[in-house]
Amino acid sequence: MWGCVISRFSRISARNLFTMRLKTTEFQSLFTEGLKGLAGLFEKHQYELRIAGGAVRDLLSGKRPEDVDFATTATPEQMKSLFQAAGIRMINNKGEKHGTITARLHNENFEVTTLRVDVQTDGRHAEVEFTMDWQKDAERRDLTINSMFLGLDGTLYDYFKGYEDLQNHRVRFVGSPEQRIQEDFLRILRYFRFYGRVALKPDEHEPETLAAIKEHGQGLAFISGERIWVELKKIVVGNHAAHLLELIYKMELAQYIGLPPGGDVEGMKVVWQNSQHLSPKPITVLAALLRCPEEVEKMDIRLKMSREEKSLGLFLVKHRRDLCRREKQPDALRPFTDFIIDSRDPDCQSKVCELLKYQGEDKLLSELSCWSNPRFPLSGHDLRKIGITSGKEIGTTLQTLRDIWKKSHYKMDKDELLSHVKL
Numbered sequence: 001m002w003g004c005v006i007s008r009f010s011r012i013s014a015r016n017l018f019t020m021r022l023k024t025t026e027f028q029s030l031f032t033e034g035l036k037g038l039a040g041l042f043e044k045h046q047y048e049l050r051i052a053g054g055a056v057r058d059l060l061s062g063k064r065p066e067d068v069d070f071a072t073t074a075t076p077e078q079m080k081s082l083f084q085a086a087g088i089r090m091i092n093n094k095g096e097k098h099g100t101i102t103a104r105l106h107n108e109n110f111e112v113t114t115l116r117v118d119v120q121t122d123g124r125h126a127e128v129e130f131t132m133d134w135q136k137d138a139e140r141r142d143l144t145i146n147s148m149f150l151g152l153d154g155t156l157y158d159y160f161k162g163y164e165d166l167q168n169h170r171v172r173f174v175g176s177p178e179q180r181i182q183e184d185f186l187r188i189l190r191y192f193r194f195y196g197r198v199a200l201k202p203d204e205h206e207p208e209t210l211a212a213i214k215e216h217g218q219g220l221a222f223i224s225g226e227r228i229w230v231e232l233k234k235i236v237v238g239n240h241a242a243h244l245l246e247l248i249y250k251m252e253l254a255q256y257i258g259l260p261p262g263g264d265v266e267g268m269k270v271v272w273q274n275s276q277h278l279s280p281k282p283i284t285v286l287a288a289l290l291r292c293p294e295e296v297e298k299m300d301i302r303l304k305m306s307r308e309e310k311s312l313g314l315f316l317v318k319h320r321r322d323l324c325r326r327e328k329q330p331d332a333l334r335p336f337t338d339f340i341i342d343s344r345d346p347d348c349q350s351k352v353c354e355l356l357k358y359q360g361e362d363k364l365l366s367e368l369s370c371w372s373n374p375r376f377p378l379s380g381h382d383l384r385k386i387g388i389t390s391g392k393e394i395g396t397t398l399q400t401l402r403d404i405w406k407k408s409h410y411k412m413d414k415d416e417l418l419s420h421v422k423l
């Protein structure tokens, strides 16, 4: 994979800058009308413009990045006057304090950030100062693989061996892990996330990195639940998730990120092993750590999950034991379909699918995924029409007929069911 991305490379000894030329189709495909317009504008005004951070990492890994951030030597004020003069709309921008201007060209938004150094940080926010020095901007970034720039001519600018680390599947902080973590404690979880993305094997962490994480883990307590939840979910759906969650427990970080103390790590490893090839939702794997519904509630208070995530977590914790394959049941899917039929929850089928992933029931999962929920063909109205008037009697008769219908594998139609009514 790596061979195909390089057309020429050189090592510039001054300041350890490594450059090479990237010419992949993923890179070429970024050049929309909008980007060509943006590039032309910066070139005309002689400001440098490069792709920065995560997008460079993705391009070097042969992936098309989902979002592309740009870095420039122009200050926010210079960018604003440049865009204004060219009649280009800027999007209401909360990022300006940190140097980010968002411009809209050909129906595309482009986030361009002035090169900066973080002069003061409190572990969550940073006071910034603008600079013209690309290396300084690379230095303030978290991981070597996230610290590279890519010129629009395809030149890679790599100050910290990020490309080499990517090729060697290594995740390292830029410079001192302690310092990088203290600047933003969320970087602990970002480290785990990128480990899952890049490393080939679990448990090949650099001791210095783990020591810094252990030392500053409690800083995660100051990070907002929303930011933690975003990262945690990405860790859980990535590679080595069971190992990384176990490590989070071993390093005593769980308490700071909404996971229950003494979570069932062994149980989670089994669920992850059973389900990872079935693309479980993050909460499906995490539910295995939780021992009771109260722990789901507590996790939600810290992490502010969505209503659907919380509801699925509660469902799994409540039903993982009582709703499962029964030994002597010839139609193994029946308990699950009966449960769905009886439920008033419109999301019940998708929740039961997650439960089957949790239980590692591949075959039942594929059967249930193509099962369509049949509608019970009777209503109280039908019973009233044949002369049952008491509300109570309508209720009990409907229940009896429902059971008969379920036993018929949901096949009986309205007339067949009504023939069972004794008037």
Ligand SMILES: Nc1ccn([C@@H]2O[C@H](COP(=O)(O)OP(=O)(O)OP(=O)(O)O)[C@@H](O)[C@H]2O)c(=O)n1
Pocket (backbone or CB within 6 Å): 052, 053, 054, 055, 067, 069, 140, 141, 142, 143, 146, 147, 184, 186, 187, 190
């Ligand atoms: N806590 C953080 C967050 C971000 N960054 C830097 O800002 C870049 C962009 O951040 P972001 O888009 O949040 O992450 P990505 O690395 O791009 O990852 P993703 O693919 O999830 O967007 C990162 O690559 C990294 O250089 C950082 O140093 N520290």
Ligand SMILES: [Mg+2]
Pocket (backbone or CB within 6 Å): 054, 055, 067, 069
């Ligand atoms: Mg990004």
